[in-house]
Amino acid sequence: xxxxxxRTADHGGGVRSLRVPIPDNPLGHTLVYVVDTDRGPVLVDxxxxxxxxxxxxxxxxxxxxxxxxxxxxxxxxxxxPDHHGLSxxxxxxxxxxxxxxxxxxxxxxxxxxxxxEHWFAYMSAKLAAAGAPEEHLAPLRTPRSLPxxxxxxxxxxxxxxxxxxxxxxxxxxxxxxxHTPGHVCLHLEEEHPAGLxxxxxxxxxxxxxxxxxxxxxxxxxxxxxxxxTDPLGDYLDSLERxxxxxPAEVLPAHQxxxxxxxxxxxxxxxxxxxxxxxxxxxxxxxxxxxxxxARMEWNRPWDDIPYGSRNIAVxxxxxxxxxxxxxxxxxxxxxxxxxxxxxx
Numbered sequence: 001x002x003x004x005x006x007r008t009a010d011h012g013g014g015v016r017s018l019r020v021p022i023p024d025n026p027l028g029h030t031l032v033y034v035v036d037t038d039r040g041p042v043l044v045d046x047x048x049x050x051x052x053x054x055x056x057x058x059x060x061x062x063x064x065x066x067x068x069x070x071x072x073x074x075x076x077x078x079x080x081p082d083h084h085g086l087s088x089x090x091x092x093x094x095x096x097x098x099x100x101x102x103x104x105x106x107x108x109x110x111x112x113x114x115x116x117e118h119w120f121a122y123m124s125a126k127l128a129a130a131g132a133p134e135e136h137l138a139p140l141r142t143p144r145s146l147p148x149x150x151x152x153x154x155x156x157x158x159x160x161x162x163x164x165x166x167x168x169x170x171x172x173x174x175x176x177x178x179h180t181p182g183h184v185c186l187h188l189e190e191e192h193p194a195g196l197x198x199x200x201x202x203x204x205x206x207x208x209x210x211x212x213x214x215x216x217x218x219x220x221x222x223x224x225x226x227x228x229t230d231p232l233g234d235y236l237d238s239l240e241r242x243x244x245x246x247p248a249e250v251l252p253a254h255q256x257x258x259x260x261x262x263x264x265x266x267x268x269x270x271x272x273x274x275x276x277x278x279x280x281x282x283x284x285x286x287x288x289x290x291x292x293x294a295r296m297e298w299n300r301p302w303d304d305i306p307y308g309s310r311n312i313a314v315x316x317x318x319x320x321x322x323x324x325x326x327x328x329x330x331x332x333x334x335x336x337x338x339x340x341x342x343x344x
Contacts, residue, residue: 007019007029007060008060008063008064011033011193011201011249011251011257012193012194013190013192013193014035014036014169015033015034015035015036015188015201015251016033016034016064017031017032017033017034017251018031018032018034018056018057018060018061018063018064019031019032019056019060020032020046020047020048020053020056020057020060020086021047021048021050021052021053021056022047022048022053022082023048023050023052023053025082027082027254028254029047029056029254030045030047030048030082030083030253030254031045031251031252031253031254031255032044032045032046032047032057032060033045033203033251034060034061034064034066035166035169035171035188036169037072037073037166037167037168037169038167038168039072039167040066040070040071040072041061041064041066041070041071041072042071042072042073042074042075042166043071043073043074043075043090043096044075044077044186044203045075045076045077045083045084045205045253046074046076046083046084046085046086046087046089046090047082047083047085047086048081048082048085048086049081049085049086049088049089050085053085053086054086054089057086057090067093068089068090068093068094069093069094070094071090071093071094071096072094072096072097073096073097073098073099073156073165073166074087074090074091074096074097074098074099075099075158075164075171075186076098076099076100076104076154076158077183077184077185077186077203077204077205077206077207077253078100078101078104078179078180078182078183078184078205078206079100079104079105079107079108079111079151079180079182080180080206081151082253083205083206083253084100084108084151084152085151087151087152087154088151088152091152097155097156098152098154098155098156099154099155099156099157099158099164100154100156100157100158100182101157101158101160101173101175101182101183101184102157102158102182103177103180103181103182104180104181104182104183105153105154105157105182106182107180107181107182107219108151108152108153108154109153111150111151112150112151112153116143116144116145117143119143120140120141120143123140123311124137124140124141127140127290127311127314128338129337129338129339130288130289130290130314130317130318130338130339131288131289131290131291131338131339131340132290132314133290136307136310139307158173158184159173160173160174160175160184161173161174161175164186169188169190170188170189170190171186171187171188171189172186172187172189173185173186173187174186174187174202174238174241174242174245175238176205176207176235176238176239176241176242177231177234177235177238178207178214178216178231178232178234178235178236178238178239179205179206179207179214179215179216179235180219181219181229181231181234183205183206183207183238184205185202185203185204185205185207185208185242186202186203187199187200187201187202187203187245187247188200188201188202188203192248192249196248196249196259197248198246198247198248198249198259198261199245199246199247199248200247200248201247201248201249201250201251202242202245202247202249202250202251202261203251203253204242204250204251204252204253205252205253206252206253206254207235207238207239207242208239208242208250208252208261208264208265208268209252209253209254209255210250210252210255210256210257210258210264211255212254212255213268213271214235215312215315215316216231216232216235216316216319217231217312217315217316217318217319218231218315218318218319218322219231220315229322230322230323230326231319231322232272232319232320232322232323233323233326235272236269236272239265239268239269240265240269242261242265243261243262243265243266245261246261246262247261250264275296275320276320276323276324276329278296278297279292279296279317279320279321279324279330280324280329280330280343281343282295282296283324283330283341283342283343284342284343285342286333286336286340286341286342287340287341287342288336288338288339288340288341289314289317289318289321289338289339289341290314290317290338291340292317292321292341293310293313293314293316293317296313296316296317298313321341324341324343325341328344329343329344330342330343330344331344
Protein backbone atom coordinates (compact mmCIF):
# COMPACT_ATOMS: atom_id res chain seq x y z
CA UNK A 1 0.00 0.00 0.00
CA UNK A 2 3.06 2.27 0.02
CA UNK A 3 2.14 3.62 3.48
CA UNK A 4 -0.48 5.92 1.93
CA UNK A 5 -4.00 6.10 3.27
CA UNK A 6 -6.33 5.08 0.45
CA ARG A 7 -8.89 7.84 0.00
CA THR A 8 -12.05 6.24 -1.39
CA ALA A 9 -15.71 7.13 -0.83
CA ASP A 10 -18.90 5.16 -1.45
CA HIS A 11 -21.64 7.38 -2.92
CA GLY A 12 -24.23 4.59 -2.95
CA GLY A 13 -26.02 2.97 -5.84
CA GLY A 14 -22.89 1.36 -7.26
CA VAL A 15 -20.85 4.59 -7.50
CA ARG A 16 -17.57 5.14 -5.65
CA SER A 17 -14.80 7.71 -5.96
CA LEU A 18 -11.08 7.68 -5.37
CA ARG A 19 -8.56 10.49 -5.15
CA VAL A 20 -5.76 10.48 -7.70
CA PRO A 21 -3.07 13.10 -6.91
CA ILE A 22 -2.07 15.80 -9.41
CA PRO A 23 1.67 16.47 -9.01
CA ASP A 24 2.63 20.05 -8.01
CA ASN A 25 -0.89 21.39 -8.37
CA PRO A 26 -2.93 23.36 -5.80
CA LEU A 27 -6.06 21.40 -6.82
CA GLY A 28 -4.44 18.41 -5.08
CA HIS A 29 -6.24 15.55 -6.75
CA THR A 30 -8.77 14.41 -9.33
CA LEU A 31 -11.83 12.51 -8.16
CA VAL A 32 -12.05 9.41 -10.33
CA TYR A 33 -15.46 7.72 -10.19
CA VAL A 34 -15.96 3.97 -10.38
CA VAL A 35 -19.41 3.06 -11.72
CA ASP A 36 -20.55 -0.57 -11.47
CA THR A 37 -22.17 -2.00 -14.61
CA ASP A 38 -23.40 -5.45 -15.62
CA ARG A 39 -20.12 -5.91 -17.53
CA GLY A 40 -17.73 -4.70 -14.87
CA PRO A 41 -16.61 -1.33 -13.51
CA VAL A 42 -16.47 1.76 -15.72
CA LEU A 43 -14.31 4.78 -14.80
CA VAL A 44 -15.32 8.41 -15.19
CA ASP A 45 -11.90 10.05 -15.79
CA UNK A 46 -8.58 8.45 -14.81
CA UNK A 47 -6.19 11.07 -13.36
CA UNK A 48 -2.71 12.39 -14.18
CA UNK A 49 -0.12 10.19 -15.90
CA UNK A 50 2.47 9.93 -13.13
CA UNK A 51 3.83 6.90 -11.20
CA UNK A 52 2.41 8.13 -7.85
CA UNK A 53 -0.95 8.82 -9.49
CA UNK A 54 -1.01 5.33 -11.05
CA UNK A 55 -0.22 3.81 -7.63
CA UNK A 56 -3.05 5.81 -6.04
CA UNK A 57 -5.46 4.71 -8.78
CA UNK A 58 -4.41 1.06 -8.37
CA UNK A 59 -4.71 1.22 -4.57
CA UNK A 60 -8.08 2.94 -4.79
CA UNK A 61 -9.42 0.33 -7.21
CA UNK A 62 -8.17 -2.44 -4.90
CA UNK A 63 -9.98 -0.76 -1.99
CA UNK A 64 -13.13 -0.83 -4.18
CA UNK A 65 -12.65 -4.57 -4.67
CA UNK A 66 -11.47 -4.36 -8.27
CA UNK A 67 -8.34 -3.56 -10.32
CA UNK A 68 -7.25 -1.78 -13.51
CA UNK A 69 -7.29 -5.17 -15.29
CA UNK A 70 -11.05 -5.51 -14.65
CA UNK A 71 -12.13 -2.11 -16.02
CA UNK A 72 -14.77 -2.46 -18.78
CA UNK A 73 -14.66 1.11 -20.09
CA UNK A 74 -13.36 4.64 -19.47
CA UNK A 75 -15.56 7.71 -19.96
CA UNK A 76 -13.55 10.95 -20.17
CA UNK A 77 -15.22 14.28 -19.32
CA UNK A 78 -12.53 16.24 -21.21
CA UNK A 79 -9.02 15.93 -22.62
CA UNK A 80 -6.99 17.67 -19.87
CA PRO A 81 -4.14 15.54 -18.46
CA ASP A 82 -5.50 15.42 -14.91
CA HIS A 83 -8.58 13.66 -16.35
CA HIS A 84 -7.36 11.72 -19.39
CA GLY A 85 -3.70 11.13 -18.42
CA LEU A 86 -3.93 7.51 -17.24
CA SER A 87 -6.51 6.34 -19.81
CA UNK A 88 -3.84 4.65 -21.95
CA UNK A 89 -2.42 2.69 -19.01
CA UNK A 90 -5.89 1.53 -17.94
CA UNK A 91 -6.64 0.42 -21.51
CA UNK A 92 -3.31 -1.48 -21.70
CA UNK A 93 -4.08 -3.23 -18.40
CA UNK A 94 -7.66 -4.21 -19.25
CA UNK A 95 -8.50 -3.80 -22.94
CA UNK A 96 -11.15 -1.24 -21.85
CA UNK A 97 -12.68 1.12 -24.40
CA UNK A 98 -11.97 4.86 -23.95
CA UNK A 99 -14.74 7.31 -24.87
CA UNK A 100 -14.50 11.09 -25.41
CA UNK A 101 -16.47 13.80 -27.23
CA UNK A 102 -15.33 14.27 -30.85
CA UNK A 103 -14.23 17.90 -30.32
CA UNK A 104 -11.78 16.90 -27.57
CA UNK A 105 -10.66 13.79 -29.46
CA UNK A 106 -9.67 16.17 -32.28
CA UNK A 107 -7.53 18.13 -29.78
CA UNK A 108 -5.89 14.86 -28.61
CA UNK A 109 -5.17 13.87 -32.22
CA UNK A 110 -3.52 17.25 -32.95
CA UNK A 111 -1.53 17.08 -29.69
CA UNK A 112 -0.18 13.66 -30.65
CA UNK A 113 0.86 14.95 -34.09
CA UNK A 114 2.38 18.26 -32.93
CA UNK A 115 6.12 18.46 -32.36
CA UNK A 116 7.18 20.31 -29.18
CA GLU A 117 8.83 23.08 -31.24
CA HIS A 118 5.50 23.63 -33.05
CA TRP A 119 3.79 24.18 -29.67
CA PHE A 120 6.50 26.61 -28.50
CA ALA A 121 6.28 28.61 -31.74
CA TYR A 122 2.48 28.70 -31.49
CA MET A 123 2.53 29.86 -27.84
CA SER A 124 5.21 32.43 -28.56
CA ALA A 125 3.24 33.95 -31.47
CA LYS A 126 -0.02 33.88 -29.49
CA LEU A 127 1.49 35.59 -26.43
CA ALA A 128 3.35 38.17 -28.54
CA ALA A 129 0.04 39.06 -30.24
CA ALA A 130 -1.53 39.41 -26.78
CA GLY A 131 1.14 41.93 -25.76
CA ALA A 132 3.41 39.77 -23.56
CA PRO A 133 6.75 41.45 -22.80
CA GLU A 134 10.03 40.12 -24.21
CA GLU A 135 11.20 38.60 -20.92
CA HIS A 136 8.07 36.43 -20.88
CA LEU A 137 8.56 35.29 -24.49
CA ALA A 138 12.28 34.49 -24.20
CA PRO A 139 11.94 31.03 -22.52
CA LEU A 140 9.61 29.90 -25.34
CA ARG A 141 12.43 30.37 -27.87
CA THR A 142 14.32 27.37 -26.47
CA PRO A 143 12.03 24.36 -27.00
CA ARG A 144 12.38 21.46 -24.60
CA SER A 145 10.43 18.26 -24.13
CA LEU A 146 6.89 18.64 -22.81
CA PRO A 147 4.97 16.18 -20.64
CA UNK A 148 1.50 15.11 -21.77
CA UNK A 149 2.21 15.33 -25.49
CA UNK A 150 1.17 11.76 -26.29
CA UNK A 151 -2.25 11.27 -24.68
CA UNK A 152 -4.16 8.08 -25.53
CA UNK A 153 -6.34 8.32 -28.63
CA UNK A 154 -9.93 7.47 -27.61
CA UNK A 155 -11.60 4.62 -29.51
CA UNK A 156 -15.24 5.55 -28.84
CA UNK A 157 -17.17 8.78 -29.34
CA UNK A 158 -19.41 10.28 -26.67
CA UNK A 159 -22.48 11.55 -28.56
CA UNK A 160 -24.35 14.40 -26.81
CA UNK A 161 -27.87 13.50 -25.73
CA UNK A 162 -27.30 9.76 -26.12
CA UNK A 163 -27.06 7.11 -23.42
CA UNK A 164 -23.59 5.60 -23.07
CA UNK A 165 -23.16 1.88 -23.52
CA UNK A 166 -23.13 0.98 -19.82
CA UNK A 167 -25.12 -2.27 -19.43
CA UNK A 168 -27.61 -1.99 -16.58
CA UNK A 169 -27.10 1.81 -16.11
CA UNK A 170 -28.66 4.95 -17.59
CA UNK A 171 -25.83 7.44 -18.15
CA UNK A 172 -26.60 10.22 -20.63
CA UNK A 173 -24.02 12.57 -22.15
CA UNK A 174 -24.64 16.31 -21.84
CA UNK A 175 -22.32 18.43 -24.03
CA UNK A 176 -21.06 21.35 -21.91
CA UNK A 177 -18.39 23.21 -23.92
CA UNK A 178 -16.50 26.10 -22.34
CA HIS A 179 -13.64 24.70 -20.25
CA THR A 180 -12.74 22.67 -23.38
CA PRO A 181 -14.60 22.45 -26.73
CA GLY A 182 -15.67 18.85 -26.06
CA HIS A 183 -16.29 18.87 -22.31
CA VAL A 184 -19.20 16.62 -21.29
CA CYS A 185 -21.14 16.15 -18.08
CA LEU A 186 -22.70 12.74 -17.55
CA HIS A 187 -26.22 12.50 -16.17
CA LEU A 188 -26.96 9.32 -14.22
CA GLU A 189 -30.70 9.11 -14.82
CA GLU A 190 -31.43 6.90 -11.82
CA GLU A 191 -33.09 7.69 -8.50
CA HIS A 192 -30.71 9.09 -5.92
CA PRO A 193 -29.69 6.20 -3.59
CA ALA A 194 -30.40 8.32 -0.49
CA GLY A 195 -33.67 9.62 -1.96
CA LEU A 196 -32.48 13.25 -2.31
CA UNK A 197 -34.98 15.36 -4.30
CA UNK A 198 -34.01 16.18 -7.89
CA UNK A 199 -33.20 14.37 -11.10
CA UNK A 200 -30.53 11.72 -10.60
CA UNK A 201 -26.85 12.56 -10.25
CA UNK A 202 -24.47 14.51 -12.46
CA UNK A 203 -20.79 13.73 -13.03
CA UNK A 204 -19.79 17.32 -13.75
CA UNK A 205 -16.06 17.04 -14.59
CA UNK A 206 -14.64 20.57 -14.33
CA UNK A 207 -17.80 22.26 -15.64
CA UNK A 208 -19.49 22.74 -12.27
CA UNK A 209 -17.36 22.72 -9.10
CA UNK A 210 -18.58 23.55 -5.58
CA UNK A 211 -16.19 26.39 -4.68
CA UNK A 212 -13.98 27.28 -7.62
CA UNK A 213 -14.56 28.60 -11.13
CA UNK A 214 -13.09 26.47 -13.91
CA UNK A 215 -10.57 28.13 -16.19
CA UNK A 216 -12.28 29.49 -19.31
CA UNK A 217 -9.68 30.54 -21.86
CA UNK A 218 -9.52 30.38 -25.62
CA UNK A 219 -9.68 26.79 -26.81
CA UNK A 220 -5.99 26.87 -27.80
CA UNK A 221 -6.90 25.25 -31.08
CA UNK A 222 -3.92 25.43 -33.44
CA UNK A 223 -6.38 25.79 -36.33
CA UNK A 224 -8.59 28.32 -34.55
CA UNK A 225 -9.69 31.24 -36.72
CA UNK A 226 -9.54 34.33 -34.50
CA UNK A 227 -12.94 35.58 -33.47
CA UNK A 228 -14.87 32.46 -34.42
CA THR A 229 -15.14 30.57 -31.14
CA ASP A 230 -16.61 32.07 -27.97
CA PRO A 231 -15.65 29.74 -25.09
CA LEU A 232 -17.09 31.96 -22.36
CA GLY A 233 -20.38 32.25 -24.24
CA ASP A 234 -20.37 28.46 -24.69
CA TYR A 235 -19.69 28.02 -20.97
CA LEU A 236 -22.49 30.33 -19.82
CA ASP A 237 -24.97 28.62 -22.18
CA SER A 238 -23.97 25.15 -20.97
CA LEU A 239 -24.17 26.26 -17.32
CA GLU A 240 -27.80 27.22 -17.84
CA ARG A 241 -28.48 23.84 -19.49
CA UNK A 242 -27.05 22.00 -16.47
CA UNK A 243 -29.00 24.22 -14.06
CA UNK A 244 -32.25 23.23 -15.83
CA UNK A 245 -31.42 19.52 -15.30
CA UNK A 246 -31.67 20.12 -11.53
CA PRO A 247 -29.80 16.96 -10.46
CA ALA A 248 -30.24 15.78 -6.87
CA GLU A 249 -26.46 15.72 -6.42
CA VAL A 250 -23.39 16.82 -8.36
CA LEU A 251 -20.30 14.56 -8.39
CA PRO A 252 -17.48 16.88 -9.58
CA ALA A 253 -13.92 15.95 -10.59
CA HIS A 254 -12.36 18.17 -7.87
CA GLN A 255 -13.19 19.16 -4.30
CA UNK A 256 -16.33 17.32 -3.08
CA UNK A 257 -19.89 16.33 -4.09
CA UNK A 258 -22.64 18.91 -3.50
CA UNK A 259 -26.38 19.54 -3.90
CA UNK A 260 -28.43 22.47 -5.28
CA UNK A 261 -26.81 22.74 -8.70
CA UNK A 262 -29.19 25.57 -9.81
CA UNK A 263 -27.93 27.79 -6.93
CA UNK A 264 -24.29 27.12 -7.86
CA UNK A 265 -25.08 27.86 -11.52
CA UNK A 266 -26.64 31.20 -10.52
CA UNK A 267 -23.51 32.08 -8.49
CA UNK A 268 -21.26 31.36 -11.48
CA UNK A 269 -23.44 33.29 -13.95
CA UNK A 270 -23.39 36.28 -11.56
CA UNK A 271 -19.61 35.98 -11.10
CA UNK A 272 -18.96 36.14 -14.86
CA UNK A 273 -21.46 38.96 -15.40
CA UNK A 274 -19.70 41.01 -12.70
CA UNK A 275 -16.31 40.18 -14.16
CA UNK A 276 -17.40 41.30 -17.66
CA UNK A 277 -18.80 44.54 -16.21
CA UNK A 278 -15.53 45.14 -14.33
CA UNK A 279 -13.49 44.55 -17.48
CA UNK A 280 -15.58 47.04 -19.46
CA UNK A 281 -14.71 49.67 -16.85
CA UNK A 282 -10.99 48.89 -17.34
CA UNK A 283 -11.41 49.17 -21.13
CA UNK A 284 -12.16 52.88 -20.92
CA UNK A 285 -8.48 53.03 -22.00
CA UNK A 286 -7.29 50.74 -24.84
CA UNK A 287 -5.54 47.67 -23.40
CA UNK A 288 -3.90 44.54 -24.84
CA UNK A 289 -5.00 41.17 -23.38
CA UNK A 290 -1.72 41.07 -21.40
CA UNK A 291 -2.35 44.54 -19.91
CA UNK A 292 -5.93 43.57 -19.11
CA UNK A 293 -4.84 40.31 -17.41
CA ALA A 294 -2.34 42.28 -15.29
CA ARG A 295 -5.19 44.53 -14.08
CA MET A 296 -7.80 41.79 -13.47
CA GLU A 297 -8.50 40.43 -10.00
CA TRP A 298 -6.90 37.04 -9.38
CA ASN A 299 -6.36 35.07 -6.19
CA ARG A 300 -3.04 36.88 -5.71
CA PRO A 301 -1.28 40.03 -7.05
CA TRP A 302 -0.05 39.86 -10.66
CA ASP A 303 3.60 40.18 -9.56
CA ASP A 304 3.18 36.97 -7.50
CA ILE A 305 1.58 34.91 -10.29
CA PRO A 306 4.06 32.32 -11.63
CA TYR A 307 5.04 32.06 -15.29
CA GLY A 308 2.71 29.25 -16.39
CA SER A 309 -0.26 30.71 -14.54
CA ARG A 310 0.23 34.04 -16.34
CA ASN A 311 -0.30 32.24 -19.67
CA ILE A 312 -3.58 30.86 -18.30
CA ALA A 313 -4.60 34.31 -17.01
CA VAL A 314 -3.96 35.90 -20.43
CA UNK A 315 -6.04 33.20 -22.12
CA UNK A 316 -8.84 33.89 -19.65
CA UNK A 317 -8.62 37.64 -20.37
CA UNK A 318 -8.82 36.85 -24.12
CA UNK A 319 -11.92 34.69 -23.63
CA UNK A 320 -13.65 37.51 -21.72
CA UNK A 321 -12.60 40.03 -24.40
CA UNK A 322 -13.97 37.79 -27.13
CA UNK A 323 -17.29 37.55 -25.27
CA UNK A 324 -17.47 41.36 -24.96
CA UNK A 325 -16.69 41.73 -28.69
CA UNK A 326 -19.41 39.18 -29.56
CA UNK A 327 -21.87 41.13 -27.38
CA UNK A 328 -20.92 44.37 -29.17
CA UNK A 329 -19.64 45.89 -25.92
CA UNK A 330 -15.92 46.07 -26.86
CA UNK A 331 -13.90 46.26 -30.06
CA UNK A 332 -10.35 45.92 -31.32
CA UNK A 333 -8.58 49.21 -32.00
CA UNK A 334 -7.84 49.18 -35.78
CA UNK A 335 -4.17 49.04 -36.75
CA UNK A 336 -2.82 48.05 -33.33
CA UNK A 337 -0.28 45.25 -32.80
CA UNK A 338 -0.31 43.75 -30.26
CA UNK A 339 -4.06 44.24 -30.63
CA UNK A 340 -5.56 46.61 -28.06
CA UNK A 341 -9.25 46.56 -27.14
CA UNK A 342 -11.54 49.31 -25.96
CA UNK A 343 -15.10 49.51 -24.62
CA UNK A 344 -17.74 50.51 -27.18
